[in-house]
Amino acid sequence: MKTVVFDLDGTLADTSGDLIAAANACFRDMGEGDVLVHAEDAGTALRGGRAMLTLGMEKLGRANDAATIDRYYPMLLDAYKREIDTHTILYPGAMEAVAALKAAGYRVAICTNKPEALAELLLTRLGVRDAFGAMLGADSLAVRKPDPEHLFETARRAGGDPAQCVLIGDSDTDRNTARAAGVPCVLVTFGPSGEDMAALEPEALLNDFADLPEVIERLIGKAA
Numbered sequence: 044m045k046t047v048v049f050d051l052d053g054t055l056a057d058t059s060g061d062l063i064a065a066a067n068a069c070f071r072d073m074g075e076g077d078v079l080v081h082a083e084d085a086g087t088a089l090r091g092g093r094a095m096l097t098l099g100m101e102k103l104g105r106a107n108d109a110a111t112i113d114r115y116y117p118m119l120l121d122a123y124k125r126e127i128d129t130h131t132i133l134y135p136g137a138m139e140a141v142a143a144l145k146a147a148g149y150r151v152a153i154c155t156n157k158p159e160a161l162a163e164l165l166l167t168r169l170g171v172r173d174a175f176g177a178m179l180g181a182d183s184l185a186v187r188k189p190d191p192e193h194l195f196e197t198a199r200r201a202g203g204d205p206a207q208c209v210l211i212g213d214s215d216t217d218r219n220t221a222r223a224a225g226v227p228c229v230l231v232t233f234g235p236s237g238e239d240m241a242a243l244e245p246e247a248l249l250n251d252f253a254d255l256p257e258v259i260e261r262l263i264g265k266a267a
């Protein structure tokens with residue numbers, strides 16, 4: 044079975060607002076106030092909690108303070124868990140595209156570098172967990188993206204053939220995962236780092252989820 048595997052942050056959902064709020068809670072605890080700014084730092088936010096703490100420490104002139112980053116990471120996860128869906132929205136057309144792909148016979152699944160429990164919680168709160176045949180997070184296996192096994196195992200657990208999958212993502216990590224796996228990569232251009240996606244030379248760029256079914260058929264053929 045052919046499987047369409049989605050990244051989560053920055054691909055299916057714009058999670059940047061809640062991630063930034065959680066990081067700012069940590070900086071306030073350090074006595075610094077809201078260090079990260081939404082529009083400007085959304086691209087970093089979508090790279091995860093550690094990336095945001097690292098950026099904030101750089102802004103504070105404490106770039107090498109790895110111990111503080113380690114100490115605050117659990118607090119960030121706690122703060123994020125409490126307000127995981129306050130600002131977060133699914134990108135327009137994402138779930139319609141998922142439904143169309145399923146109707147066409149493809150398996151659909153999620154492979155994210157977000158911790159599994161947080162990804163489960165977010166997808167459940169957004170009311171879309173059941174739309175996906177499998178969901179693997181950063182800690183679901185001993186390896187994570189860009190290790191291709193993270194992608195392969197996601198496809199397998201969705202009932203698919205790992206050799207016949209495609210990864211839809213928003214980052215160099217997704218691009219490198221697909222390349223290591225030897226499968227096509229689609230990168231979305233509607234996120235904060237959208238203009239950087241073409242330079243990663245994916246097999247396709249996606250400007251609008253409405254185009255996804257036709258892009259998938261072009262890249263891996265009809266489902267059956």
Ligand SMILES: O=C(O)COP(=O)(O)O
Nearest residue numbers: 051052090091155156157
């Ligand atoms: O949280 C991260 O590190 C990124 O998550 P993603 O893989 O869903 O983009």
Ligand SMILES: [Mg+2]
Nearest residue numbers: 050052053213
């Ligand atoms: Mg992402």
